[in-house]
Amino acid sequence: MQSVTELLSSLERQHFLRAVERIDAGAKTRFSDSTKFDMVFNGKRYAPKEVTGLALEEAFKHTFGPADFKGGDSSSAFRTLRRCGFTIVPKTAMEAPTSLKSIVSEILSLQTQYSSENTDEMKQRGFLVRVALRDLMYSHIEQFEPTFSASGYECTIEGRDGIGRKVMSAWTRIYDPEMSSSATQGWYVVIHFSSKGDYFYSTLGCGATVYKDGDLADVDPTELATRIHWAQQCFAGQPQLAARFSDAINLHGNHLSGQFEKATAFAKRYDPDCFDETEFWDDLVVLTRMLISIYESERLGKIPLSDAPEVREHQSQLSETIHPKSGSSRGQGRFLSQAEKTAVELHAMATIRAALAERGFTDIEDMSAKESYDFAAKKDGIDWFVEVKGTTSAYANSFLLTANELALHQENKGRTVLAIVYDIDINRDGGDPTATGGRLSIDIPWDPDQWEFKATAYSASRKNLAQTALGKTTN
Template identity: 35%
Template sequence: MDDLLSKVLDLQGVWTAKNTEEMQKRGIHIRQEIPALLRGESVSLAGALGVAGDVLGIEGRDGTGLKTEVPWVRVYDPAMSPSATTGWYVVYLFSGTGDRVYLSLNQGTTVWTGGDFKARRIEDLRARVGWARPLLAEQMATRADLRTQIRLDARTPLGRGYEPGNVVAIEYTREQLPTQEVLLADLRYMLGLLQTLYAAERLTPHIPGDPAPEVLEAERSAAAAAGRRGRGVSRPGRSGQGFRLTSAERQAIERRGVDVASEFFAVQGWKVQDVGARESFDLLLKRGDERLHVEVKGTTSAGHDVILTRAEVEKQRKYYPNNALVIVHSIHLDRTGDEPIASGGALHCTSPWEIADEDLSVISYAYRTAVGRDDHTEVEGALDALKKEPREAPRVLQAPTVL
């Protein structure tokens, strides 16, 4: 193991994005030899992570087509981290200069946009790290050699992008690589930390830095309605980041939001009527001759983004200025019992509520097609032309595989 790490570090000094002979050798070490060695230790590694040996995920990547500056080999639970762009995992990250390699408890630092990889916002990565570290504080206190910051000396943005995703790491220098026994013991230790994060994530409906669960659900539903195949979804209930809310959990959160909002307005002397079951808003408030139409959104997230239906937008624009938006954010959801329990939450009220176009983001479109119109002849003619004329083969653009 130490010999293979040393060989990769030696080749980092001659890194190029081109698939040279040296980069081909590096690719064999990263994609084949190191993963094969770790698979030979899968029983003990899987035990440290708390999964079955045949479930343990091990993979190495150095770029498809173009060669990445910082190659990596990661160990993970595929159910919790279905792709390298999502979830938490333990990963070997090789510095761009080849003088050190880190064994890092890290996370997906990029997102796939459909055409390329885009770096996640640093503030979002730091928020997720801030959630993770306190959970590991007791386990981390047993070692004095752990690093909360890593330095990869990368020249490329993607290479530098791994640094803010680090939760905790062990640094190995090229001159002082430990023996295979020590390396494997360290890996088992880091997998124990990863197991703790996975256990906490299973109970957490929202991790700071992630998109709101409601936004993720809306995007998934829109993609499903459009017939798109999702990336990074491994099983029902699992999203690219975090778990889906069940129907009971959504109802508990919604109910908590309405209850908090109702109490807030009642204290101010409003007569509160819950009309959510029959209207496109949640609360109708009356106080003398005053009327207020209130939309309530409860969420376990920080409340930066919420989902509005077209009817909600149209109605609230009609009701303005006699309207309000109430966000009850940071709701705590206890999902350990037979029934979910929502509690807590912080209230933010905007009234009057004027909905500006620049504050709305389109998640999907309803597109009126030619089907059913009186232009079947033109469509059929176009199809016939396509069948007769040869088409230029599409170009395939390859992008590096990144975390």
């Protein structure tokens, strides 16, 4: 019998969605209301343990009660909810009584008294950006969380003012932890504050620094500029967005502050003495929609110089399998669902079958279910072996290949084809995902020597297994 922790690891998002439907329909359960945390989904609050218990019932057709598993921020149940893209917030955030204007005005006032030491003023600034503003934003989360939940992302809010020595430019950000495990990685909506105390900003930006050999270093300027340009181009067809968040950002700070400015793709400036708080929250809703659009582009591999999503997922799964307790897979991104993968594969196979016929191949036969290649085909009386790869990535530069597949193509060099359908689009409007479009990269014949193959993991077995079984190994 599997433990509940093992059962939780098998749950998928669909099980939780059905659980929420049952609660909305008035299902009676043995679970009580939550005391410390709420799960927020589509703008509504639910008891996390109750949702999890019903999700377990949906998956395993067995009744679960509150004594069967634990809740709490570090529990397996909460980790499973977050893995499946659900947002959990502390109930204390609902009690945030202070106004946005009073919080940001005080932060800006304290900015003018900046010290790298943990002075009383910096302690108060830290409380405001890490707790007060965070909780106030959580108290408004019903406005922008539906954008996250609709696409399967978790909405988290955190503030930072420096560890040890205080940073000149403190901040509070909104993000998905799988897409941005730290402020040095990924994209997020972030609130910045000028060190002159004159303005604060709502922005959409990315990590500006990176850890190298234990030290914080600037992201390569060309790489950072490429990221920002790419993000801005994502909304080139929506000029109203660019106009709405086109303010220049000037934090009047130090070098790190300048890096934050360079890592900002979109910004809107507010004067603390005369800003419309309703407009601020409306702006935040729009910025989070833009953030999710960027997340979706990242998830599908549309960002410059990225590996295909299936390659990144493979690397993430390997990390989790080899080091299950290290949390090494956290923050490596969300990936395609099984239904999306199937749609991409079927679309790629159909597209390449048609492309092969156009190029004079005949007797095209699908061999993918039984051989280490996808199509067998003939051309000019010669038998060909065709490898088909489909990806949503905007680039045909990376894919996965098994050892058997590589051996076959090397042994039959000169009679193999590599056919990649890339930049495929996913459409979810009709319920089940469908794959459309894409561009072709077809190598006839394919020369594997033009590619670099990396062994991402090894299956290790002890030598002299017969002697090992007889107990003849030595220490």
